[in-house]
Amino acid sequence: GAVVSQHPSRVICKSGTSVKIECRSLDFQATTMFWYRQFPKQSLMLMATSNEGSKATYEQGVEKDKFLINHASLTLSTLTVTSAHPEDSSFYICSASPGWNFDYGYTFGSGTRLTVV
Amino acid sequence: AQSVTQLGSHVSVSEGALVLLRCNYSSSVPPYLFWYVQYPNQGLQLLLKYTTGATLVKGINGFEAEFKKSETSFHLTKPSAHMSDAAEYFCAVSENNFNKFYFGSGTKLNVKP
Numbered sequence: 001g002a003v004v005s006q007h008p009s010r011v012i013c014k015s016g017t018s019v020k021i022e023c024r025s026l027d028f029q030a031t032t033m034f035w036y037r038q039f040p041k042q043s044l045m046l047m048a049t050s051n052e053g054s055k056a057t058y059e060q061g062v063e064k065d066k067f068l069i070n071h072a073s074l075t076l077s078t079l080t081v082t083s084a085h086p087e088d089s090s091f092y093i094c095s096a097s098p099g100w101n102f103d104y105g106y107t108f109g110s111g112t113r114l115t116v117v
Numbered sequence: 118a119q120s121v122t123q124l125g126s127h128v129s130v131s132e133g134a135l136v137l138l139r140c141n142y143s144s145s146v147p148p149y150l151f152w153y154v155q156y157p158n159q160g161l162q163l164l165l166k167y168t169t170g171a172t173l174v175k176g177i178n179g180f181e182a183e184f185k186k187s188e189t190s191f192h193l194t195k196p197s198a199h200m201s202d203a204a205e206y207f208c209a210v211s212e213n214n215f216n217k218f219y220f221g222s223g224t225k226l227n228v229k230p
Contacts (some may be wrong), residue, residue, distance in 0.1 A: 043219075044207065093160070
């Protein structure tokens with residue numbers, strides 16, 4: 001149980017275009033999903049917390065208009081990188097929580113490697 | 118503010134040898150501590166966690182970690198390394214609301230035959 005699917009695993013896009021990354025909880029309802037970014041040889045940094053049916057909460061320094069997060073259902077959250085630039089190239093990973101059932105811990109997706117050329 | 122430091126971005130051990138991956142944290146509140154493992158091209162998998170209670174925590178695949186408040190450490194150990202343990206390991210700390218994780222920079226474990 002507690003499987004999180006993230007798609008795509010790799011994407012290359014041209015500078016100025018937008019890219020959408022999906023995060024799905026396959027066998028549980030995720031009231032909360034988290035989006036992280038990892039630059040090479042650095043830690044995973046929390047970008048935002050999304051709660052189903054409400055606006056995402058962004059961490060300080062993360063541009064809301066650039067990284068659009070939608071959590072329209074209990075099993076799907078999407079991260080859209082708008083007008084991507086080479087500096088947005090990074091590893092993006094989501095995690096999902098069923099709520100306060102901490103037996104699952106926090107389940108992570110397999111990540112998306114974004115390369116902007 | 119919370120932060121995590123993992124000493125050693127790469128650790129190499131021989132098969133059958135002790136594995137020791139170091140993690141130190143800073144936290145202004147009692148921390149919740151985690152170790153995750155990431156195999157190539159896969160997501161993060163929870164190895165073990167400390168929330169409250171016994172400070173020696175046992176996880177999956179024979180790993181364990183001990184919370185030492187006086188040393189602000191949560192080092193991960195395994196008595197005997199196996200080839201399948203080769204992966205990247207992340208230490209993380211969370212505030213008690215579980216809503217925010219701070220990760221270390223990760224340690225890649227190499228196991229030599």
